[in-house]
Amino acid sequence: MDSYKNTIRELLSYAKIHINGDAPYEPKIHHPQFFKRVLREGSLGLGEAYMDGWWDCDALDEFFHRLLKANLDKKVKGNFKLIWQAIKAKFINLQSKQHSKNVIVQHYNVGNELYQKMLDRNMMYSCGYWEETYDLEEAQENKLELICQKLKLTPGMKVLDIGCGWGGFAAYASSRYHVEVLGITLSEEQATLARERCEGLPVKIRLMDYRDVDGMFDRIVSIGMMEHVGTRNHKKYMEVVNKHLKDDGITLLHTIGNNESYQTTDPWINKYIFPNSLIPSAAQLTKAMEGFLLIEDWHSFGLHYDRTLMAWLKRFETSWSQFKDQYDERFYRMWKYYLSSCAGSFRARKNQLWQIVMVKETFKGDYMAIRNLERKPTA
Incomplete structure (x- = not known):
């Protein structure tokens, strides 16, 4: 010993x-x-x-x-x-249609109430943008506004939100920018709450795999979903976006990024948090884009995820007393370990956070990259 x-x-x-x-x-x-x-x-x-x-x-x-x-x-x-x-990972497509729902059942369906207490009011389960703020609510609204401005939304546009979560982006973009949004998710609990939160807005929420999408869109966005696509399906994802994006359209990918190219994820994360997930590398993503999409902007702000995760951890621990009867102590320790270890990973710069703006070869005009937000008054 x-x-x-x-x-x-x-x-x-x-x-x-x-x-x-x-x-x-x-x-x-x-x-x-x-x-x-x-x-x-x-x-x-x-x-x-x-x-x-x-x-x-x-x-x-x-x-x-x-x-x-x-x-x-x-x-x-x-x-x-x-x-x-x-x-x-080498011989089995862990993110095929058959396998892709595994992560949804295990992680996103643990209960909407838990996420409502842990996340911000928009229920964004992805990295916030901590520009000139120390508040999670403002950081997540900054992120939503940043994405909308990068997509250059204008009234009447049709937007596809791949992996729409609880409808946070759909509600924000449709109410602030007067666009129509189709949000797709594989989680029934997410879809139910998203429909409630987007009631009365020009938003449709569907239980659907991204490979089954039809129709054409002015803009396509994916926020925190690429980590579940898998390297064997990266090219398919880009192909789907290219197929359904209008010739002069813009697409944005908000994803965690890995410094190196892997075919596997951490064994503990794979078993307890995100089954069959894989954080993509820059090399894997750019290889998948070839022949389909062109990069207009690549924005990296991984240290913002450290702050986001620590804010989630604080809210989770503060509200834990309300969930003691619903979850056991082992779940509490699992969730604390998950949020803390991920925060440490971003702090050590082992993982990054990227927002990548892409267009088709048919895109007209110059694309102006955005970092500093132009504040838009509430409609």
Whole structure:
């Protein structure tokens, strides 16, 4: 057992983290089998051990920031579960129509009330834009306004929202810019709430896979959905957008980005949070665009996601007492681990957040990129 502990101690030393140390980012170990479990099962074992109460940490987000910044993931190799994930990704289309609904059932259908307490009033489950604000509500409205301005919306346009969530963008764009929006999602709970929130607006919400879309649109947007498309389907996604985007149309992709190209996701995230998900790299996305779409703008602001995740975590913990009877303690620890580890990942710049504006070859005129918001008065 000492050999396992010594190995973990040596690895953590690269990140200047001490076992049972006094700093808030240093882990407190409660179970003697912790070290063996982590070395045998890697990130999956580390996450499950936390869910089981085998260890604690006062500042999980900073623990992961330091851990990832030290590139410890490059020092531990040979995990059989990770190899199996790679085999599955190579030979099985994990984001096919048959498999793509798995992530919806497990994650987005855990209950609308939980998300309503954790998210902003627009229920945007994606990175906010923290320009000149320290408030989550303003950051998410900034993001919506930024997207609308980048899409250069004008009244009467028809907009397709791929992966519309709870209808936050559809409601905002239709009410502020007087456009018609078709929002599509695979989550029944999302669709139900989205229809309620968009009642009376020129918005339609449909349960539909993006590969089944029909019709032509002036604008196409996807906010936080590309992570579930999968590298085997990136080109298909671009093909679908190209097919349904009008010749002079604009499309925007808001997605988490990876610094390197992978075929697999983190085993713990894959099992407990986003099954069959895959964060795309710049190389994977640009390769998929070839022959279909042209890049007009690529905006990167990944550090904004760190702040967004920490704001979600604060709201989740503040409202947890209201959900104790609905979810157990293991779910609480799972959710806290998820939000904290992701925040640490963005803080360490292991993941990025990209907004990519694309057009077809038939697009006319110059596209002017936008970073600073031009405030539009409420209609």
